Amino acid sequence: MQAIVLSAGKGTRMRPLSNEVPKPMLPVAGQPITAHTAEAAVEAGADELVFVVGYGEEIVRDYFGSSYRGVPVSYVVQDEQQGTADAVHATKEHIDGPFSVLYGDNLYDPEGIDRLFDAAPSIASIRVSNPSNYGVLNVSDGAVTEISEKPDVPQNDLVNAGAYVFPEEARDMLDVSPSERGERELTDVLDRVISEFTVSPVTLDRWMDVGRPWELLEANEWKLGTLDRRVDGEVSDDATIQGSVVIEDGATVRGGSVVEGPAYVSEGASVGPNAYVRGNTYLAPDVHIGHAVEIKNSVILENTNVGHLSYVGDSVVGRNANFGAGTNVANLRHDGEDVELTVKGERVSTGRKKFGVVVGDGVKTGINTGLHPGVTLSEDARTDPGEIVAHDK
Template identity: 65%
Template sequence: MTAQSVQAVVLAAGEGTRIRPLSASLPKPMLPVADRPLAAHAADAAVQAGADELLLVVGYEADAVREYFGDEYAGIPVSYAVQETQAGTADAVRAARDQLDGPFAVLNGDNLYDPDAIAELFDSGPAVGAFRVEDPSNYGVLSTEGGVVTDIVEKPADPPTNLANTGAYLFPDEAREWLDVPESERGEREITDVLARTVAEYDVSAVELDRWLDVGRPWELLEANEWKIDELDREIRGEVHETADLRGPVVVEEGASVDAGVVIEGPALVRAGASVGPNAYVRGATLLGEDAKVGHGVEVKNSVLMPGATVGHLSYVGDSVLGRNVNFGAGTNVANLRHDDEPVKLTVKGERVSTGRRKFGVVVGDDAKTGINVSLNVGTKLSPGVGVPPGETVTRDR
């Protein structure tokens, strides 16, 4: 527990354009990661580290954040600040400035952090979280001397170190007055400019994280679920048929049901109201959200089915993310492997980008539907509400 009183600012205002179509009507920080939204993992890390108040900065689809966190979360008070336009991370914290009093932490609501490192961050005075990456050119890069930050440079062509800035900070009280930074070349007010000022005025510790994930794109949401579902311990509270075979760390929440002939190989999480089977096969780090349905003869592997998603009959879904209330017709099959064994690509903001994953299936927006006997090729996206007629093979985004 930190010795000083710390307010934790969790940034949850962004729309998440790179993770579309999943963020079409839900803010990215509220997308599901295991048994809670992404932002709740950041909030939990802050609470475990000793924060005595959570201050959530909201904007896009703010009601979803407010409804989940309410006025109190994990035993500490929650308050909110509204960022009217997404004008950068410093601008987001500035929206909360009038509610800050004393040293304050800032965490990105769309990042997963090593909780032990966040506790160390809170105990280290002015500090920033750091993580060693293979390609630092995509990040803010920290230079250090004796564990103290000497410089930070944004997305350098020639990185001085491999220490990436993780977007986790503990700022001194004085930093509240430093939030009015000029716009960067990207047209945003960057929190890294506030960090640079703090580095000039204070000894800022670089706290290295053993694990960290910035969830910006759909395959990173899959990776986040792989991380957090893998941490679950076996717990069976729902209704499980005597002939079902649950192997390893499987969680079946109260109100969920697993029918006859089902095989589930953990790690897997079946949330309240979800139903599996009969004769279904679930494996890999799979999340079946509230009221999701996996029916007869269906195989689901290493995927996320968000609340209300239905894969009813004789289908295969692998390495995919299905949005809320998606409905796959009988015989809908997802391809998740390229024939040339190259990494699967996905369109992100109009550009084809490598997922870095040999296996990756599809990303399906809320309320999309497929008819019977539909084939979905690797790396395709279906927009919210899209309908695919029976018998079609989908090789391009719709």
């Protein structure tokens, strides 16, 4: 079966982290989001991967090449973002049998994708507490009869989880008219398939749409928790490694440091001396965590330096950033409310009591900078020594 992986989006809700890298290629537990998706498809039996690419396409091509996990890889360019049905339609000439469609910025439990492939034609579903925010699946006699988009009064809590297996005949159903939003919607294709075929709902155990910065934290929390302990790098005899920790070959943990799992220290990264890396932390390649620094539940991307005596908690820090000594991130509001973050120009709740900051590529902070919870520092932003940053910069 062919697996079509939609990876062409710009990821505007993930900015500034997606300014230089397409959202599906942001890292989760040591590999891009879309690599987790591709891996699940291969494990479920996909015999070809077709990536729909656009923004940042070369980054996708460089990572996956012409073959991934022994499965051939093809690429189709979606020149204009005209909707999900348009993205799949771009692959029409590649389709030669039943095919699956997966989102490159979604995470799925692999066992669920395996069941999805076995039940073809099929649609992935998940049970949620707020079904009115999703497309709700109406099911009768074990088959999907309708998808109700964001209904005021949902009939159940079973919603569309954004993974499908289509019959080959759906190849000729992909050229749909634009919706009221001006996009060619894959749900319109689904409606026709549901009317002509018996489509099975397959309930996933877990699913995530990784669309905003705090969801990148949640994604890492999930996938780091599935890793087995592996220590291949250089660890001082005076350092302590606790729990499910991955330390890649070429990484260094210096004396007096503590790394608590689940955590991931990538090739070329260095920790310490006397640093404390707490659970659910991902350190990308060539990150430097200095003397007496504490990192907690954070994602720190490539070539970033966190100078000595700093604290970073519940945060996402971009590439090539430099935190001056004594930079401290606050991650809890005094009023106990959920931390808010700016997404596409609007302040929205993260749904998290603890959330720190989002830092773009190339940011530099002066020594003893203080960052309030929910602050975003744009690409190449600067702070002065001793500056307290309470608003986006």
